[in-house]
Amino acid sequence: MADTTASTSTAPSADSVLAPSPGALMRRRMFGHYGFMFGTAALLAILLIALFAPLIAPHDPLGQDLARKLIPPIWHDDPKATWVYPLGTDMFGRDYLSRLIYGARISLLIGFAAMVISGVIGTALGVAAGYFGGRVDMVVNFIITTRLSMPVVLVALAVVSLIGNSLWVVIWVLGLLIWDRFAVVMRSSTQQVRGLDYVAAAQALGCSTTRVVLSEIMPNIVNNLIVVATVEMAHAIILEAALSFLGLGVQPPEPSWGLMISEGKGLMFFEPWLIGIPGTALFVLILSINLLGDGIRDVTAPENRN
């Protein structure tokens, strides 16, 4: 990259060669960061698979056929294994690959939607606490402490079981429960930025509070917000899988990865792939989201790496 800039400009000044532009520096850090690259690529692949599920999936994810139940995946040395069902079929004869592909939609939808809900709540609380300080800070701190003392999995299970489970109930219950990290991080980031000169300058110019927060504070804490967003999206996906695994999340016959593991666990001694395949999918998805988050943190704020 440095070569091209040097060759295209006829007379490069010493500064432009020695100090690459901030954008070029950022790009160089991004491409040099293997975790970031892997996370982005894997997440993008899963996202595309989820978006184009109807085009990619070879079979109907809900289509049962007991005559074809429990066909092992293709890498098993078994006469029943066939390329028609590359990942095999489950105990109802449903194509495991198609269920896996449609399951990506559910994980991503729940993870993203719950993250947005909790992000809005947590950011509003955290920025308010950090910006106003004093009483507001005390109240927000109190709300955060109260929220942290409620056991998430237990409360989520209890509330979902009492309201009745549907996809959107799970999303809202998770979204309303996991905003604590957003609030904690946004609060401390806002506190750091609030005392800086340009914020004081904007206040002195008579900007409204909304304007100071939106155009002076937010742009400077948005990096931290994105990092927390990745952590919480992964968190929501794990929680959904755990809820579905315990039978109180996404309901059969929908293909949620947590539910697939739950359905397969009774047969896992003879058909271990039934839990191995959806578990690996879950692992890769969460790993790629976490690597992306770590990567964004390293690339945008390399001084915090250690």
Next chain:
Amino acid sequence: MLVYALKRLGVAGLVALTVSFLSFSLIYVSGDPAFALAGETATEADIENIRRVYGFDRPIVVQYLDWLGSALTGDFGHSNYLNTDVASVIFDRLPVTMTLGACALAFALALAIPLGVLAAMRPNTLLDRFALTVAVIGQAMPSFWFALIMIFWLGITWRLLPITGTASWLNFIMPSVALGYYITPAVMRLTRAGMMEVLSSDYIRTARAKGLKPVRVLFKHALRNAIIPVVALSAVQFGFMLGGSIVIETIFAINGLGFLAWESIQRGDLPMMQAIVLVLACFYIVLTFVADLLNAFLDPRIRVS
């Protein structure tokens, strides 16, 4: 120190009060509790009767204060499904969950602190990268899936460990690992960051300069200071683990509070659910309070601010 402790105690009390109200309000999450209790075939008169007998016709605040008053004296009501009082069942199951939580925490600390120290001693080496990889992989593995993998290999294929129940200490190994590994990344990162900071400080240079043995510098001088935030984190994570053990206890059929919670949720046993949420939340509140005090005691800088 006393003022600080009293302040923290006041906050803890207030949080406990709020949490108790939230636990109580669980019975109104689904709407009318009398309707839920009566079942689908009940007539209007039956529902009215239940409403009177259980006191659901009173104002909510009165019901809450009544429930709170009994809870404070150790009476959490009656479980219709088990036909016993809730408190005795909970205190029956609590020790099992506490043992599981303690074992899980011990496992996590035993793995995370040495890894964190080693990583801090040799930053950006193969060892550091290895520790980081362990952390990243640990964070991405859902604990219920990890538990099933262990059951498959250690329990069924190689028959090394029992897979259900609490008959002996062997039964606790897999659940403790499954519950504890999830917090190792956080503990490891904190230990590593703390050690790196301490190792580059002036007093460590002095200790080295005056010719102390490296081992002594590392453990007596450095680790002691680096471990302070880890103590607080451990207390908090212990609280989280008690709440999170519901998944692990269900998988390994361990008769603790988490399994009881799951059974109660399945049965719709509301008094039991309310009591378990309240008890676990109070445990967390007490643990964070103790952690705050311990932190302030170990690090005088916190007391002052």
